[in-house]
Amino acid sequence: MKRFVDQVVVITGAAHGIGEACALRFAEEGAAVACLDLAEEANEGTAVSCRNVGVEALAVMCDVTDDKGVKTAVSTVLKKWGRIDTLVASAGIYTGSPLTDVSRRQWQRTLDVNLTGVFLTNQAVAPVMMAQHSGSIINLSSMAGKTSWPASAEYSASKSGVIGLTRSVAMELAPYGATANAVCPGNTLTDMVRGVAGRVGALDGMTGEEWLQMRANDCPMKRLAEPWEIAGVIAFLASADSRYLTGQAIEVDGGMIMS
Numbered sequence: 001m002k003r004f005v006d007q008v009v010v011i012t013g014a015a016h017g018i019g020e021a022c023a024l025r026f027a028e029e030g031a032a033v034a035c036l037d038l039a040e041e042a043n044e045g046t047a048v049s050c051r052n053v054g055v056e057a058l059a060v061m062c063d064v065t066d067d068k069g070v071k072t073a074v075s076t077v078l079k080k081w082g083r084i085d086t087l088v089a090s091a092g093i094y095t096g097s098p099l100t101d102v103s104r105r106q107w108q109r110t111l112d113v114n115l116t117g118v119f120l121t122n123q124a125v126a127p128v129m130m131a132q133h134s135g136s137i138i139n140l141s142s143m144a145g146k147t148s149w150p151a152s153a154e155y156s157a158s159k160s161g162v163i164g165l166t167r168s169v170a171m172e173l174a175p176y177g178a179t180a181n182a183v184c185p186g187n188t189l190t191d192m193v194r195g196v197a198g199r200v201g202a203l204d205g206m207t208g209e210e211w212l213q214m215r216a217n218d219c220p221m222k223r224l225a226e227p228w229e230i231a232g233v234i235a236f237l238a239s240a241d242s243r244y245l246t247g248q249a250i251e252v253d254g255g256m257i258m259s
């Protein structure tokens, strides 16, 4: 399937995990891909992997919390390709600390990356999509945006914020024929979740592997997600098949939250 030929996709957090899986999925389906991330070397690696499947790809060093940096990155993409069809806002962090251990600095950094970063990137691409009268924004929220568990206060707050932000963006884009949706993955096997597993597991006397197994057991499907399974839903939200779907926060969590 090549649904995105002649389209341009911007992906934040493209160096690793879900963002990387999205970059490859869109590349395999024919899109030109702009990879935005702080992790320069790994981000270049994602762009190379995209080029290896025969599409154009750009690695742009970008901190999503930096207003100017986000604007410059979007200008770079527009200078090269002249349009943006899809934004996937995947850059995110998760520290996994109990409430009483969350410093003000940690709280602020999580909100800056996970929520302000989504705001800044949405704000930068929205005028482009309005002018084009087309486009799709897909913001990474989380299962933690709809429910919560211990050691996730600042993360949950940021991810709930992404859902509210996405609804408002969807309302503003709708008259222009562009869409905005949030995706709420369950635990997905990436560096982020492996790192959190070690820390959060230790709070309950478990190894990281034991904690991941416990999370898998909690899931109706009895396993965690692979990044490409999240990327597949994101690609659907960017495709012509979802043109009438906007303002939603879609769980991709093996049935953890059924609503």
Ligand SMILES: NC(=O)c1ccc[n+]([C@@H]2O[C@H](COP(=O)([O-])OP(=O)(O)OC[C@H]3O[C@@H](n4cnc5c(N)ncnc54)[C@H](O)[C@@H]3O)[C@@H](O)[C@H]2O)c1
Pocket: 012, 013, 014, 015, 016, 017, 018, 019, 036, 037, 038, 039, 062, 063, 064, 065, 089, 090, 091, 092, 093, 094, 113, 117, 140, 141, 142, 143, 184, 185, 186, 187, 188, 189, 190, 191, 192, 193
């Ligand atoms: N893995 C999961 O279980 C899971 C579950 C629900 C939601 N999510 C969300 O999905 C998104 C991707 O998560 P992941 O598991 O792929 O994480 P990851 O740690 O594997 O990748 C995140 C990427 O974001 C980049 N990044 C971090 N801060 C940045 C910044 N300030 N500017 C630019 N890039 C930055 C990192 O360098 C990294 O490449 C995140 O928003 C995360 O909260 C993940």
